[in-house]
Amino acid sequence: xxxxxxxxxxxxxxxxxxxxxxxxxxxxxxxxxxxxxxxxxxxxxxxxxxxxxxxxxxxxxxxxxxxxxxxxxxxxxxxxxxxxxxxxxxxxxxxxxxxxxxxxxxxxxxxxxxxxxxxxxxxxxxxxxxxxxxxxxxxxxxxxxxxxxxxxxxxxxxxxxxxxxxxxxxxxxxxxxxxxxxxxxxxxxxxxxxxxxxxxxxxxxxxxxxxxxxxxxxxxxxxxxxxxxxxxxxxxxxxxxxxxxxxxxxxxxxxxxxxxxxxxxxxxxxxxxxxxxxxxxxxxxxxxxxxxxxxxxxxxxxxxxxxxxxxxxxxxxxxxxxxxxxxxxxxxxxxxxxxxxxxxxxxxxx
Ligand code: ADP
Numbered sequence: 001x002x003x004x005x006x007x008x009x010x011x012x013x014x015x016x017x018x019x020x021x022x023x024x025x026x027x028x029x030x031x032x033x034x035x036x037x038x039x040x041x042x043x044x045x046x047x048x049x050x051x052x053x054x055x056x057x058x059x060x061x062x063x064x065x066x067x068x069x070x071x072x073x074x075x076x077x078x079x080x081x082x083x084x085x086x087x088x089x090x091x092x093x094x095x096x097x098x099x100x101x102x103x104x105x106x107x108x109x110x111x112x113x114x115x116x117x118x119x120x121x122x123x124x125x126x127x128x129x130x131x132x133x134x135x136x137x138x139x140x141x142x143x144x145x146x147x148x149x150x151x152x153x154x155x156x157x158x159x160x161x162x163x164x165x166x167x168x169x170x171x172x173x174x175x176x177x178x179x180x181x182x183x184x185x186x187x188x189x190x191x192x193x194x195x196x197x198x199x200x201x202x203x204x205x206x207x208x209x210x211x212x213x214x215x216x217x218x219x220x221x222x223x224x225x226x227x228x229x230x231x232x233x234x235x236x237x238x239x240x241x242x243x244x245x246x247x248x249x250x251x252x253x254x255x256x257x258x259x260x261x262x263x264x265x266x267x268x269x270x271x272x273x274x275x276x277x278x279x280x281x282x283x284x285x286x287x288x289x290x291x292x293x294x295x296x297x298x299x300x301x302x303x304x305x306x307x308x309x310x311x312x313x314x315x316x317x318x319x320x321x322x323x324x325x326x327x328x329x330x331x332x333x334x335x336x337x338x339x340x341x342x343x344x345x346x347x348x349x350x
Contacts, residue, residue: 001032008065009039012057015050021058028076029301036070037062040301046078046259074301077259091161091201095129095208097346099266100235102256104248106137106217109271110238112318113308113335114214115143117342118170119325120335124343126209129164129171131199133226134216135192138176144168145321151177154204161204168326173203193225200229218248219255227261234266234346236305236338241273241288244296253302266345267303268293269338275310281330284309303345306338 010022017024021041029040039058043051055075062071101117103110114130121128132140141147144167151173152163164171178195205211213232216222235256239249249268256263270293274284287310297304308314311331317324324331 002030004065005030005032005037005039005062008061009058012054012061014054021054029074031299031301033295033299034069036072036299037066038072038074038299038301040074040076043075043077048077051075051077072300074257076257078262091203091205095205095211097209097233098211098213098230099342099346100213100215100232100263101238102215102223102235102252103217103238104246104252105243108217108238108240108243109308110134110217111137111139111143111214112314112323113236113238113269113271113338114212115140115318115323116314116325116331116335117339118210118212119168119323120332120339121210121212121343122169123325123332123336124339126343127207128169129173129205129208129211130214131203131211132172132174132176132214133196133199133222134214135175135179135196135222136216138174138179138214139318140172140174140214141165141176142321143318143323144170144172146172147176147321149177156204159202161202162198163204168322171205171208173199173205175199192222196222196226197229200226219251223255224261227263232263234342235263236266236269236342237302238269238271239293239296240271241286241290241292244268244270244293249296250300253300264345265302266342267305268297269305270294270307272310273307278312303341305341306334308334308338 006022009027010020012021014021026041028042031038055073059071059073101110101114111134118128118130130140132138141149146165146167149165154161154163164173175192175195179191237249237252253265255261256265274286276284294304313324313328313331325335
């Protein structure tokens with residue numbers, strides 16, 4: 001079926017180059033199932049005047065030939081378009097890689113993944129920090145047992161800096177250090193933007209290999225303001241098997257792919273992919289179906305970074321202020337695989 005689609009797309013010619021979009025290598029990704037056809041088109045220019053026209057042509061062709069199928073055509077612009085520079089100089093200059101961890105919805109385990117990934121990267125010998133920007137539920141202080149930490153202010157070269165918490169060799173700055181859980185949500189949003197800006201521009205990180213950014217769930221103004229302030233190298237999207245097919249995850253991916261944002265997506269992390277009881281460590285129960293994230297990733301031209309099962313120690317670790325990766329080698333192995341893929345991904349992009 002993919003060959004057939006390629007033949008079809010071979011009839012679409014870019015008016016400027018006079019070459020068809022297949023020959024000129026503009027098909028970055030193609031996935032076809034009976035239910036869905038996905039094409040990712042790559043335009044070399046940042047704002048190709050023919051992008052919309054070609055996208056519409058491709059959509060129309062596919063709809064005509066596969067009327068029963070869902071059609072998704074994604075446009076990526078700018079071969080290696082430069083990412084927007086942050087508006088202000090940030091204190092993250094001494095950080096080699098900033099990786100955002102996002103999710104379509106709350107409660108899918110984004111913060112737990114962030115904390116455990118941080119430990120997995122630490123175990124690989126990297127210097128790691130976490131910037132917890134989840135204004136709706138900042139949970140990193142609890143995950144690392146530093147709730148109630150009051151950041152100190154210090155002066156360095158005439159600028160005021162705030163000192164991050166440190167736990168298990170992870171430097172941690174959290175919006176939770178600045179807002180009370182009882183603050184009304186509306187008020188929180190307004191305060192949060194300013195507090196986030198301060199955290200981004202004034203944290204005394206010191207040299208780090210990785211800064212993991214725990215984003216709020218979903219997509220919204222707060223994301224745009226963070227993206228505008230901070231140069232993010234790569235993004236990972238966390239989802240559960242039930243949530244992976246819903247629109248929020250696609251919206252998350254689209255946010256990073258937006259030409260004005262243009263943050264490479266390292267891939268999807270499927271959390272709670274299966275259940276393994278403590279006493280039967282070899283058994284896997286796929287409570288919510290199997291392989292959903294892999295399919296979704298393939299269909300949307302996104303990589304799959306890895307799958308994490310439901311494990312009691314992961315939940316307990318989050319409660320006890322010590323991520324399970326620090327103490328449970330079986331758990332560590334899952335996050336380690338994902339960490340290795342992220343490392344590979346960001347190194348490749350340099
Ligand atoms: P989010 O940041 O997406 O809102 P959290 O990381 O706070 O989600 O996770 C929600 C709940 O699920 C927490 O109680 C956490 O301990 C638990 N949890 C997350 N991932 C796992 C897992 N793989 N196994 C067991 N419990 C998990």
